[in-house]
Amino acid sequence: MKGMLHLILATPGSSAYKYLFSAIEPNASNKSLILCPKDGATQDATISNFWEWDDKDFKFTIARETEFEEWILFLSNDLQVADQIEATLRLLALYPDLSLGRVLVFLDSEKLAEKQDLYLWLDGCSHFADAICYTNRKNTNSKHIQDCINRYSSMRYPLETYVLNNKTLPISSLLNPVARRISHVFDPLDLLDKNESIESDPYLERHANGERVRKIPLIFSRSG
Numbered sequence: 001m002k003g004m005l006h007l008i009l010a011t012p013g014s015s016a017y018k019y020l021f022s023a024i025e026p027n028a029s030n031k032s033l034i035l036c037p038k039d040g041a042t043q044d045a046t047i048s049n050f051w052e053w054d055d056k057d058f059k060f061t062i063a064r065e066t067e068f069e070e071w072i073l074f075l076s077n078d079l080q081v082a083d084q085i086e087a088t089l090r091l092l093a094l095y096p097d098l099s100l101g102r103v104l105v106f107l108d109s110e111k112l113a114e115k116q117d118l119y120l121w122l123d124g125c126s127h128f129a130d131a132i133c134y135t136n137r138k139n140t141n142s143k144h145i146q147d148c149i150n151r152y153s154s155m156r157y158p159l160e161t162y163v164l165n166n167k168t169l170p171i172s173s174l175l176n177p178v179a180r181r182i183s184h185v186f187d188p189l190d191l192l193d194k195n196e197s198i199e200s201d202p203y204l205e206r207h208a209n210g211e212r213v214r215k216i217p218l219i220f221s222r223s224g
Helices: 016-024 081-094 118-128 142-154
Strands: 003-010 032-037 050-054 057-059 070-074 098-108 131-135 160-163
Touching (some): 003 016, 003 118, 016 098, 016 131, 057 081, 098 118, 118 142, 131 142, 142 160
Parallel strands (some): 003 070, 032 050, 032 070
16 A cells, blocks of 8 residues: 555544545546445445454455555544554554545534534544534534534644535545644654653553543444
8 A cells, every 4th residue: 555545534424425435536537545444334335445343453455456546544433433543553554655644524513413422522533633524514503513613723723624515525625634633643753752652642542451541432333
């Protein structure tokens, strides 16, 4: 594998795959590949490339003769986000010619009012993310969207904000590989301060018993 790897965290109903597929597919010269979890989370008939979870790593098979410049990897809502972030770090270490581009959160705006514990999940995801993409905006949820935007602005999160419509997707801006995330786990080790490490990241850090110090809840898990 070589090229640029983008990670997608998406709530149910966010239409993240539809947005990305429609923006990328018409331009075959991009040589982009979308990989989705093979866990039944989506039944979109256009999806043909899947990954499976092999104990602690992503497992997928791509024809050796196929070359892609961009890899868009959808994370699973049935697995711990932190575990998948660590699996991504191992994937990047395994393929030196593969670099991380963007980490994007696609959020169905209706969930802002429906899920009382949404921010427990969203705070953790936003810690690793470069941008939040709000979909399904309506007059009834516009205040919730603005409240969410204001929340991360007041917390000094550098991430970008996109309120998407059904007409266009600013794909070049979304996948622009300029980091806007708080987490430093994807930074080169030689750029980290001496008191920083991957293991000390607030959402990757573990207690002596192996449990995460701060957990990102599986609020969208099908078994939850």
